Amino acid sequence: MAVETTAPAQAPALRLLRMTLNGRPVELEIAPRELLLPVLRDRLGMKGAKLSCDVQVCGACTVLLDGVPVSSCTTLAYEADGKSVETIEGLAHDGRLHPIQAAFIECGAFQCGFCTSGMILSTKALLAETARPTRDEIAAYLSGNICRCTGYWNIITAVEDAAGRLAGDGEEEGA
């Protein structure tokens, strides 16, 4: 239960949050009321996830929790305890873009880029589940990620392209 409070009335005890962030173990103290998005952005410096609607509609704040897409704007940081969290910052390795990132660039799948981190992470979850989704399946899966710029066509094309890259279609591509 909560510690005996001296200072701010009813502030409950802090808890230890242990998670893996982009492959690295991270440990920090959190208050129960802290949301995952501000913890990632303001305390851990991961600015790729964006705050937009704040009500689980737009997907700009999407990160992966044990591989599953969540709205970090409306997920308590508490939920990440013992889990792996993946943000857009974790995708490129040794200066090499992830194949999904490369596909988004090559297909012109973004303009302002505000939705892009979320789009790419949702795409990663989709392709882990369905290696070769149809355009309809892509549209359905990404329907909770809103883009105000592109009109979606190029995004869907980029996801198809990324699926091909991940399946090794392009051989030497992306070096």
Added chain:
Amino acid sequence: MLGQFDICRPGSVAEASAVVAERGDDAVFYAGGTELLILMKERLLEPALLVDIKTIPGLDAIALDPGGRSLLLGGLATHRAVERSPLVREVLPELAAMETAVANVRVRHAGTLGGNLCFAEPHSDPATLLIALDAAFTLASASGARDVPAADFCVGFLTTVREPEELLARITIPLPGAATRVAYERFKTHERPDASAAATLTVDDGVVTDARIAIGCVGERPTRVPEAERALIGQAPSPDAFAAAADLVRDLVEPTEDPFASSDYKRHLARTLTLRALARAGAADGGTNGR
């Protein structure tokens, strides 16, 4: 920023229920948080304690009852788990298909059936289909458990017959027989459906012997329309019979006017969706039954 609160993690239904019984309004069950956290952000609700029921073992199970006659869904089963369950897809594909359309994939991953039903937001997809399927909800507390028919569970806007310390532990859905087909139809212009209709139709020897029609999202609570059901019994499953039943639905539903849709528009939607559901449930190759 959310107000101050603490979180506890009870190990059993009895323990979770006891905490809520003892703390009263101060404590609420916390499942996926997809509704709760939004209310708390708006300070419409300021509980001092979230009782996290997600880690209570077994509450998210999806299985058949031992006799194989009913599908059992744990109250903590997520929309996504129901949508992707091979068992649900096999024995009740219309339920899996309904779940595919709920919200977006993130909300479906976090949101639970129990949370959806207990919150009793009028625009619930599962509530409507579960009424047509004649499901029952098991409410469990430290002092025991009781079963409530789906049709009697929600009694008004955000209001159910559940006591605060009762946890929706299980949903029991009797599997439709070979002669019964199920169809669910929804229409939306915004995030959640504006109207939905669920129908089950049992046809024996070219005659409708049983029918259930549930309408959701247009009023304060999802409801059956018994007059429309009765109009179908004894009829051939024909377009005329379906149109007559759908007209009754249009006339008898009690829509709530909202900024996005007038009562007339909602009546029109209810009629059209009923017609579509009946047509699909009535077609030899449409709708879905059990296996």
